[in-house]
Amino acid sequence: MLEVYWGALSFGVIFAIITIFFGDIIGSMFDGIFDSLFPEPWSEPVILVGGVTSFGGTGVILESYTDYHANIIVILSLFAAVSLSGVAYFVYVRPMKGAENSAAFFIKELIGKQGEVIIPIPAAGYGEVLIKTVGGNTSQIAACNESLDIPAGAQVVVRVVRDGVLYVSRKAENVEELV
Known part of the structure; x- marks a missing residue:
């Protein structure tokens, strides 16, 4: 044996x-x-x-x-x-x-996602937003879609992604702001 x-x-x-x-x-x-x-x-x-x-x-x-x-x-x-x-x-x-599961994402997948401004976004410049993704949180360079100032802490929605920059709009807080 x-x-x-x-x-x-x-x-x-x-x-x-x-x-x-x-x-x-x-x-x-x-x-x-x-x-x-x-x-x-x-x-x-x-x-x-x-x-x-x-x-x-x-x-x-x-x-x-x-x-x-x-x-x-x-x-x-x-x-x-x-x-x-x-x-x-x-x-x-x-x-x-x-x-084996990946935490990677394509930046285009962030369109429509909500996030929070962590570095204020000036009307004619860039700031930074924090967005929750499948793999965790990501902070990305952002600019305002309507050329408005957006303060830190504001809730935003990603509208467009161009050249690696997220163009965001302030999230409407209630229904009256949407009209």
Whole structure:
């Protein structure tokens, strides 16, 4: 049984070395294949190979340094493989999947968004507005769309984006201002 453990451990180590040097090339060659073969989130190749490697490593250690019966060693090795794979999934893979979402935005997406003036906008100049986006807050250079002074703290709406500058209008506070 020691040969099986060494084989599993060797497979994992070789897989890790190949992944370090050729991971990007292999990943692009097999892009999407693992997603269709293993649709479950716990079936990521890094989790499966990590489980095989920990199974082999635990088996080698227990076989070499204990007097446990072979069945007990297999059970303990399987337990170690499942446990370490679970830890790897919850500590590494799952958080990394969440980190793949981008907080980036296109400045044109800010048209129609509301914000607050943080640096006053003069009638013939530039100020700055703070706008909440999906990824957090962004402050952008702004100018008044109607050539009016807009004080700091005023609520504004982005009307147009030209040359990286947001052209804003004061947000109407009530219905009578809209008429």
